[in-house]
Amino acid sequence: MEKITKEMTIKEIAQKYPETASVFIDLGLYCFGCPIAQVETIEEMAKAYRFDLKKILEDLNKTIKTKKNK
Template identity: 45%
Template sequence: MISKEMTISEILRRYPETLPVFERHRLDCYDCQLADIEQLEHGATVHKIDIESLLRELNGSIKI
């Protein structure tokens, strides 16, 4: 399960199937050098994306 405290690169390493969700929201943080240290919540805030909606969409996209 993805949480807002996880880093963006951690999410993509564990769940590569989430990449389209990041792209759909124009969250290109995965391509940034900060992806290894930036938490999902911070990236969403900077890009003015509702964190709860993003978490639902990311968690809905992962294969369990």
């Protein structure tokens, strides 16, 4: 099963799983093409914005699992 991990960059996730855009938008993050998104991992982003990393990963993985099951 494919899974999004904390080591993946925002760009990598957005390109491989475009359906996850809604999760980022719900967090108030709209800049998938920003230079920092090219290299920033989900873990780094969560630390920078003080988001719950575990919750973000759960939401992202739930989104890709739901899409895959359709």
